[in-house]
Amino acid sequence: MGAADGSAPGALRQALARAQRRRQWRAFSLTLPLLLFLLLTLLLPIAALLLRAVENPEVARALPGTIRALDGWDRRDAPPAAAYAALVRDLADLPDGADAGALARRLNSEVPGARSMVMGAYRSRPFAGSDEAIRQRLLQADPRWGQAPLWRAIAKNGARWTPDYLLAALDLQRDAQGRIERMPADQRAFVGILLRTFQISLVVTLCCLLLGYPLAWWLAALPARAANVLMILVLVPFWTSVLVRVAAWIVLLQSEGLVNRALIGLGLVAEPLALLFNRTGVVIAMVHILLPFMILPLYSVMKNVPPSYLRAAVSLGSPPWAAFLRVYVPQTYPGIGAGALLVFILALGYYITPALLGGADDQMLSYYIARYTNVDVNWGMACALSALLLLATLLLYGVYRRIGKEQPIH
Amino acid sequence: MLPRPLFPFLPRFPRYATLADKIAWWLLRALCVAVLVFLLAPILVMVPLSFSGSSFLVYPIPGWSLKWYRHLFESAEWARAARNSAIVAPAATVIATALGTLAAVGLARAELPCKGLLMSLLIAPMVVPIVVVGVATYLYFAPLGLADSYFGLIIVHAALGAPFVLTTVLATLAGFDHNLVRASLSLGATPLRSFFRVTLPVIAPGVISGALLAFATSFDEVVVTLFLAGAGQATLPRQMLTGIRENITPTIAAVATLLILFTTSLLLVLEWLRGRRA
Numbered sequence: 001m002g003a004a005d006g007s008a009p010g011a012l013r014q015a016l017a018r019a020q021r022r023r024q025w026r027a028f029s030l031t032l033p034l035l036l037f038l039l040l041t042l043l044l045p046i047a048a049l050l051l052r053a054v055e056n057p058e059v060a061r062a063l064p065g066t067i068r069a070l071d072g073w074d075r076r077d078a079p080p081a082a083a084y085a086a087l088v089r090d091l092a093d094l095p096d097g098a099d100a101g102a103l104a105r106r107l108n109s110e111v112p113g114a115r116s117m118v119m120g121a122y123r124s125r126p127f128a129g130s131d132e133a134i135r136q137r138l139l140q141a142d143p144r145w146g147q148a149p150l151w152r153a154i155a156k157n158g159a160r161w162t163p164d165y166l167l168a169a170l171d172l173q174r175d176a177q178g179r180i181e182r183m184p185a186d187q188r189a190f191v192g193i194l195l196r197t198f199q200i201s202l203v204v205t206l207c208c209l210l211l212g213y214p215l216a217w218w219l220a221a222l223p224a225r226a227a228n229v230l231m232i233l234v235l236v237p238f239w240t241s242v243l244v245r246v247a248a249w250i251v252l253l254q255s256e257g258l259v260n261r262a263l264i265g266l267g268l269v270a271e272p273l274a275l276l277f278n279r280t281g282v283v284i285a286m287v288h289i290l291l292p293f294m295i296l297p298l299y300s301v302m303k304n305v306p307p308s309y310l311r312a313a314v315s316l317g318s319p320p321w322a323a324f325l326r327v328y329v330p331q332t333y334p335g336i337g338a339g340a341l342l343v344f345i346l347a348l349g350y351y352i353t354p355a356l357l358g359g360a361d362d363q364m365l366s367y368y369i370a371r372y373t374n375v376d377v378n379w380g381m382a383c384a385l386s387a388l389l390l391l392a393t394l395l396l397y398g399v400y401r402r403i404g405k406e407q408p409i410h
Numbered sequence: 411m412l413p414r415p416l417f418p419f420l421p422r423f424p425r426y427a428t429l430a431d432k433i434a435w436w437l438l439r440a441l442c443v444a445v446l447v448f449l450l451a452p453i454l455v456m457v458p459l460s461f462s463g464s465s466f467l468v469y470p471i472p473g474w475s476l477k478w479y480r481h482l483f484e485s486a487e488w489a490r491a492a493r494n495s496a497i498v499a500p501a502a503t504v505i506a507t508a509l510g511t512l513a514a515v516g517l518a519r520a521e522l523p524c525k526g527l528l529m530s531l532l533i534a535p536m537v538v539p540i541v542v543v544g545v546a547t548y549l550y551f552a553p554l555g556l557a558d559s560y561f562g563l564i565i566v567h568a569a570l571g572a573p574f575v576l577t578t579v580l581a582t583l584a585g586f587d588h589n590l591v592r593a594s595l596s597l598g599a600t601p602l603r604s605f606f607r608v609t610l611p612v613i614a615p616g617v618i619s620g621a622l623l624a625f626a627t628s629f630d631e632v633v634v635t636l637f638l639a640g641a642g643q644a645t646l647p648r649q650m651l652t653g654i655r656e657n658i659t660p661t662i663a664a665v666a667t668l669l670i671l672f673t674t675s676l677l678l679v680l681e682w683l684r685g686r687r688a
Contacts, residue, residue, distance in 0.1 A: 023520045030516025034509040034532060034572055041569040042535055042543065045550035049542070052549065211445045218442045230446070232681060236670075237449045239677045241630045243650045244666040248452035250658055251459065251467045258455065258469055291449060320431050349539025351633055356654055366541035373545050373637070383549075386542045397537050 046390070053383035056162035058106035059154060062099055063090045067158035070151065075176045079151050081131040087154075088134050091118075092125045109378060110153040117142050117150060152176055165384035170194075190368075194388070197364040200282065200354070201347035205294075207287045208343045209336065212294035216335075219295075220302035231299075238292035246356050249285045250276060281357040289353065290346055294339040301335030334403060341400040345393055365389050453670055460663035467658060478660040488665070490642075491649035497560060498645055499628040502567035506624040509568075510575025511617050515609065517576075518583035533573040543570070544637035551638065558640030566634050571624025578623060582616025615683040622680050626673065 060067065069086035073079045094100050100122040108115035120141055127134045138145040156174065157164075167173055167180060171188040175181050182188070215234075219227050237245065252259050253275035260272040275281050305328065313323035351366035365385060372382035427435075463473030482488055513532060522528060535543070547566050548557060556562035590612070594604040610617070632647040639648060646665070653662045 020520075024522055027516040027520035028522055030519070031513040031522075031528065031532070032516075034513035034576070035528070037505075037509055037565075038532065038535065038569055038572065041565045042538075042547070043531065045546035046538065046542065048550050049546040211441075211448070214438050215442045215445045218439070228681075232677070233446055233450055235677055235681070236674055237453055239626060239673045240453050241647060241650075241666075241669050241673065243630075243632060243647050243654065244456065244669050245452060247650070247654050247658055247662050247666055248456050250654065251663075252452055252455060256468055261469070288448065288452060291445075320427065321434065345537075349541060351541050352651070356651075366539060369541050369545055370637075373548065379549060382545055386539075386545055389539050390542050393537060393539055 049383050050387050050390075052379060053165055053387040054161050054163060056157055056164070056380070057160055058102045059157040060160045062094060062103040063087065063154060063158075065090045065093075066154060070155045070158070073151070073155065075148065075152050075155060077148060078146050079148075081135040083151065084135040084138055084145070085131040088121065088125055088127050088138070091122045094122070097122070106157070107150065107153050110157070111149050113144065114150050114153065117144060165380040166387065168381065169384040169388050190385070193363075193365055193368060196361075197348060200279070200286070200362070200364060201344050201350075203283055204286045204290060204347045205340050205344045207283065208291050208294040209340055211287070212291055212298055212339065213332075213336075216295045216298035216302055219299050220305075221307070234292050234295055237288070242289055242352065245289055246285055246353055249281065249288065249357060253281050253284070276357065277359045279358065279362050282354045282362045285353050285357050286347060286350060290343045293342050293346060297338040297342065298332065298335040301332050301338075305331045337403040338400065341396060341403065345396050345400065348393055348396075349389065456663050456666040457670065460660055460667040462660050462663075465659060467660060467663060478664040482661050482664045485661075487644075488646075488649060488661075491644050491646045494560075494639075494643055495629060495646040498564055498567060498643070499625055501560075501564045502571055502628040503621050503625040505565070505568035506571035506628075507575050507617065507621040510572040510620060510624070511579050511613075513572075514576050514579035514583060515605070518580060518586070519588075532576055535570045536573045540631075540633045544634045547634065548637040557638055558643065560643055563635060563639050563643055566638060567628035567631055568624075570631065570634070571627040574623035574627060575617070575620030578620035579613060579616045582613045582619075586612060619680055619683050622676055622683075626676060630673075 063086075065086040066083060069083040070079055073083070091100065094103075100119065104115040104118040104122075107118055121138060124137075124141065127137050129137075135145075144150065156176075156178075164174065168183075169190050171183045171191045172180055173183050219230055219234075222230065251257060254260075255272040255274070255276075257275075259275060260269075263269045263273065264271075273280075275284070309331070310323055310328050313327040314320055318326070348364075349366055350364055351370060354362050354364050355367055366389065369382050369385045369389065372378045372385065458471060459467050459469075460478055461474050461476065462471045463475035463477070464471065517525070517529070543566070547562070551557045551562045586609070590608050591604055594608045595601065599607065629645075630647055631645075632651055635643070635645050635648045636651070639645070644652075646669070650662065650665060653659070653665075
């Protein structure tokens, strides 16, 4: 107890700070295993995915000499004969056919038909002779070697890093001179998909708010025992597998399903409505799945709104509905904000529900990410779309955390 | 103290309420009941269909039969899916619970610098869109030979479940009296012994709640499984996805019914734990 003799307040402070630091280190070492585990299983793969969205290794790795030879080319007509010779030399230097395949696939995604040109040249290597002789042989094999497009694609993709995938995810491209421009109208797709994803998420969020607000209000006003019983009724669907619920909606919404039978039986419609494999089915099922995520934050905020405020407003002469709108609802804004943002964020990333219940025009961003990964095997594009989805989600999540902090509870 | 109302669900209108107010109130009540029906009905609809004698999923049910359950229990594919789920979900739960609880105890013990950043990193798996997790882990794990393996699937499922354990245990620790630990240490317990004999029994309901949430996360997870699991590792949701895509039969309704029973009992355990903790 050297610091306790009263003569050394500085030493006491130091000892205290040391003890504090030791405590912090011990506490941090307990969180370290989870941090490292998440880093290895999830955070590093996500970082690698973001990197891959701007990575463009195939051309740079396979054709270094060609790219050097194309330096200074005006990118309008066919390049000089030296570039032809460099191309053939680069192809001859490739360690094995897989690299040529990757190169051919990459160029083919920019210039249709490039695959057969590159693979043809790869198979008939190595040519000998002067640059001009090599040029003639390539032109003989395929006259398209005399045109500029494939050469432009090679020159454009010569850098190891490229913004092209990210630009394409926003329907933008670089022209031959490297200026950013909009894609031709018939090739634009992703802005539409992005808007559709936001639109579906917004509709689902609004429906959830409209249905969830009254229910949360009722639950918050009930005595605790009754509220707990009804809360379990909200939590049962919350816990039930999403696939069970999607299957249930397919059964209910099919043309001979209970919903259509009931509508016809009540005389509301004459013919069965198309409720499945379109936007309606997607929205109904997504609202069903996400509604508890709206009700729970609303409930927890409403639980803490003193009912006396409403009574006070009414006793001061306000009609009950006006008191509700002007006194009660504003006090639940944090709950509305948190619930709506949570539902919207979750809806943005939806994949399975639209894939099973929607038509071709109801698929959301996640569907295209999965498609580019598994079907088209265009990982650059899958990663760029993932980066876009991740960015939108994280931005909204930042806003959500802000709102969450202002809530008195939690 | 007011007497307990005989019918707590019925309103006691104040005297100033007009007829319009009363009608509005009843309409609102009707909407609430309709929303509850909307939430529950789709799930309940699946149960009787699993006992249908017909191979079509339609009402009215023409006759009753247990054949779909027999079909389910005799199917090798569903047996494999159930076995895979019984391997992956508990293994992921154990990892998530151990790491999540440890981290929560650390975070509750001291005010760390950059706590906000640390927390954001630790709960990131809850926030990142699940397709992004699927693609990222697939592209990263495939070259390492971890795709199409139980190990890869288990660790990603554990990563997805760990934040639920972390947040639940942190919430429980907020009400924990740290003097108990100090007392046990002053009486000569080692920190490890103190944790297992003092801290853990007190926060056990929170740990079990977190574990149940982590289990449910893995047990219901399908997107990452879709990317990361080979045919040999198909879990129950993965097998169900295939079934729904191809053709919904009453077998799916039978699986759905069993899953509803299972998850509802998990939920009831969780609610019971919540009640005990409060």
